[in-house]
Amino acid sequence: xxxxxxxxxxxxxxxxxxxxxxxxxxxxxxxxxxxxxxxxxxxxxxxxxxxxxxxxxxxxxxxxxxxxxxxxxxxxxxxxxxxxxxxxxxxxxxxxxxxxxxxxxxxxxxxxxxxxxxxxxxxxxxxxxxxxxxxxxxxxxxxxxxxxxxxxxxxxxxxxxxxxxxxxxxxxxxxxxxxxxxxxxxxxxxxxxxxxxxxxxxxxxxxxxxxxxxxxxxxxxxxxxxxxxxxxxxxxxxxxxxxxxxxxxxxxxxxxxxxxxxxxxxxxxxxxxxxxxxxxxxxxxxxxxxxxxxxxxxxxxxxxxxxxxxxxxxxxxxxxxxxxxxxxxxxxxxxxxxxxxxxxxxxxxxxxxxxxxxxxxxxxxxxxxxxxxxxxxxxxxxxxxxxxxxxxxxxxxxxxxxxxxxxxxxxxxxxxxxxxxxxxxxxxxxxxxxxxxxxxxxxxxxxxxxxxxxxxxxxxxxxxxxxxxxxxxxxxxxxxxxxxxxxxxxxxxxxxxxxxxxxxxxxxxxxxxxxxxxxxxxxxxxxxxxxxxxxxxxxxxxxxxxxxxxxxxxxxxxxxxxxxxxxxxxxxxxxxxxxxxxxxxxxxxxxxxxxxxxxxxxxxxxxxxxxxxxxxxxxxxxxxxxxxxxxxxxxxxxxxxxxxxxxxxxxxxxxxxxxxxxxxxxxxxxxxxxxxxxxxxxxxxxxxxxxxxxxx
Numbered sequence: 001x002x003x004x005x006x007x008x009x010x011x012x013x014x015x016x017x018x019x020x021x022x023x024x025x026x027x028x029x030x031x032x033x034x035x036x037x038x039x040x041x042x043x044x045x046x047x048x049x050x051x052x053x054x055x056x057x058x059x060x061x062x063x064x065x066x067x068x069x070x071x072x073x074x075x076x077x078x079x080x081x082x083x084x085x086x087x088x089x090x091x092x093x094x095x096x097x098x099x100x101x102x103x104x105x106x107x108x109x110x111x112x113x114x115x116x117x118x119x120x121x122x123x124x125x126x127x128x129x130x131x132x133x134x135x136x137x138x139x140x141x142x143x144x145x146x147x148x149x150x151x152x153x154x155x156x157x158x159x160x161x162x163x164x165x166x167x168x169x170x171x172x173x174x175x176x177x178x179x180x181x182x183x184x185x186x187x188x189x190x191x192x193x194x195x196x197x198x199x200x201x202x203x204x205x206x207x208x209x210x211x212x213x214x215x216x217x218x219x220x221x222x223x224x225x226x227x228x229x230x231x232x233x234x235x236x237x238x239x240x241x242x243x244x245x246x247x248x249x250x251x252x253x254x255x256x257x258x259x260x261x262x263x264x265x266x267x268x269x270x271x272x273x274x275x276x277x278x279x280x281x282x283x284x285x286x287x288x289x290x291x292x293x294x295x296x297x298x299x300x301x302x303x304x305x306x307x308x309x310x311x312x313x314x315x316x317x318x319x320x321x322x323x324x325x326x327x328x329x330x331x332x333x334x335x336x337x338x339x340x341x342x343x344x345x346x347x348x349x350x351x352x353x354x355x356x357x358x359x360x361x362x363x364x365x366x367x368x369x370x371x372x373x374x375x376x377x378x379x380x381x382x383x384x385x386x387x388x389x390x391x392x393x394x395x396x397x398x399x400x401x402x403x404x405x406x407x408x409x410x411x412x413x414x415x416x417x418x419x420x421x422x423x424x425x426x427x428x429x430x431x432x433x434x435x436x437x438x439x440x441x442x443x444x445x446x447x448x449x450x451x452x453x454x455x456x457x458x459x460x461x462x463x464x465x466x467x468x469x470x471x472x473x474x475x476x477x478x479x480x481x482x483x484x485x486x487x488x489x490x491x492x493x494x495x496x497x498x499x500x501x502x503x504x505x506x507x508x509x510x511x512x513x514x515x516x517x518x519x520x521x522x523x524x525x526x527x528x529x530x531x532x533x534x535x536x537x538x539x540x541x542x543x544x545x546x547x548x549x550x551x552x553x554x555x556x557x558x559x560x561x562x563x564x565x566x567x568x569x570x571x572x573x574x575x576x577x578x579x580x581x582x583x584x585x586x587x588x589x590x591x592x593x594x595x596x597x598x599x600x601x602x603x604x605x606x607x608x609x610x611x612x613x614x615x616x617x618x619x620x621x622x623x624x625x626x627x628x629x630x631x632x633x634x635x636x637x638x639x640x641x642x643x644x645x646x647x648x649x650x651x652x653x654x655x656x657x658x659x660x661x662x663x664x665x666x667x668x669x670x671x672x673x674x675x676x677x678x679x680x681x682x683x684x685x686x687x688x689x690x691x692x693x694x695x696x
Contacts, residue, residue: 236302293330438503439495441475
């Protein structure tokens with residue numbers, strides 16, 4: 001919630017901007033971004049602004065020269081970041097103002113999410129005009145913010161710089177008061193206290209949360225009501241898990257409707273696969289064209305699980321097409337996954353992806369008319385004089401209308417799409433951010449694992465294993481710490497909580513696909529490191545930054561679930577699952593306490609605590625612990641995964657292994673199923689159908 005007192009301070013700032021300008025200071029050294037590896041920072045390396053990377057040296061210079069800092073934050077695929085760079089940061093007049101009176105720092109929010117989170121929190125407290133990227137904060141020399149905002153046109157940005165600089169020169173005490181107030185407000189956000197008492201969670205609370213969640217759903221177009229439309233995979237993974245327990249048809253219908261509409265919409269790349277960041281409208285038609293790894297990793301998990309539930313062949317097509325895109329366009333030579341593709345090419349948003357009707361006629365000839373009907377291509381264009389490809393009807397409906405066999409229609413459309421894709425690939429590609437982010441890689445690793453489990457495609461498991469070995473070799477250090485960034489053969493930047501949480505969680509998922517205990521051991525080593533360096537025993541929660549990192553103006557906890565689930569909720573899931581596998585009751589108790597700490601927020605707003613809500617269901621109805629032991633374990637596990645059971649933890653192998661729950665489970669020469677809950681097992685069975693009955 002915004003703090004009205006902070007808004008008042010910002011208003012005072014601009015009303016009080018009178019007096020003499022600061023005297024001219026020593027001009028700082030030039031632009032220092034040329035030696036950085038971040039594609040976003042390198043985009044600004046030739047600006048006349050004397051940018052510096054985030055560093056102690058930049059902060060020291062600001063203090064030594066008593067200059068305000070400009071902390072400008074963005075990412076390589078950010079459209080409005082490019083616009084502001086062109087309008088302002090490439091302009092010599094703007095650069096002269098910034099260079100004379102400020103120490104200017106550029107930050108890649110994907111490299112330094114901790115820095116981004118602090119100044120985004122400040123913006124949300126202070127701004128009356130919304131927050132986003134680019135995120136521009138003006139701070140005292142010590143980094144405490146006194147002004148924040150997002151994109152500004154050139155003249156407005158110049159005016160802001162002048163007013164803030166004059167205000168600091170003439171009224172430094174008031175500037176310090178604003179900084180104190182804002183910093184205190186940031187400190188109070190997501191500052192979770194330990195909740196004492198017996199941690200209990202009830203089935204009625206589960207149902208009440210879902211009733212609240214369903215009220216936010218657009219039951220015509222899917223997703224959340226209104227616009228823009230964001231995929232929000234964690235919300236629908238939560239809903240799928242809820243359906244598994246409740247069997248409320250309205251929950252299932254809301255999820256499948258959303259997935260159908262996204263797969264038909266312009267947010268999905270019908271030619272090349274993969275999803276764009278979000279849709280700007282209410283019907284998923286017009287995307288913000290950037291493609292992010294974190295969206296696509298989670299959406300692969302979501303569509304794979306939805307396929308297990310529904311058997312919808314369209315979901316399988318989406319996963320196969322999208323993972324082919326990831327393999328071809330977003331995987332490096334050592335198995336790491338790149339971060340994103342830009343929305344822009346040749347300075348124009350979406351240019352790479354759209355077609356004119358004339359282009360389609362020339363490429364497809366007599367088949368163009370049917371293709372245009374299926375994908376809503378219009379002569380004058382369906383978006384800014386060009387055409388975004390999107391669908392309004394199914395293959396079955398089109399085939400029936402044109403008296404075609406379904407097979408003939410699908411073969412013709414597949415050939416048409418390939419023709420257009422070949423043509424499109426000759427265009428200038430959008431910019432690729434080729435840095436590799438550990439936590440995002442873990443999301444895609446799990447997407448591959450879930451794809452393998454849903455479809456049995458060995459290539460998906462091979463890609464997951466290759467990525468996991470890459471993380472161990474190039475991101476994990478000898479002391480079990482992680483590095484966040486890998487680029488150009490080098491790893492850098494100490495990992496944040498999401499890197500540990502997502503990787504531990506993905507490794508645990510990889511165990512379920514392979515029954516190789518190596519992955520549980522690796523997950524445990526990451527968990528132990530996180531407990532030693534991120535855990536706060538006073539609250540029972542985890543800080544986002546390690547105790548080995550240089551301190552920022554506040555040390556924050558990340559608790560809400562957004563487009564990417566919050567790192568604390570992912571850590572709580574990982575603790576729960578690892579604790580269950582390894583018989584580490586302290587892990588499970590920590591997970592339970594974390595959930596209990598946040599319970600009231602989860603009950604009030606499950607839309608923004610969806611991953612927590614999904615965890616709550618594991619405590620309301622403990623997962624089935626399904627052991628599959630014996631020579632036929634692999635085929636048996638594959639058969640099990642043709643069914644929808646998100647509330648099951650699988651384990652086993654040809655031998656008993658070392659997990660406590662597998663002890664004395666092997667019957668020589670026989671593949672045996674054991675269905676357990678809370679470590680209590682029912683009688684063993686030898687047929688999957690009997691095991692499934694025990695789970696009803």
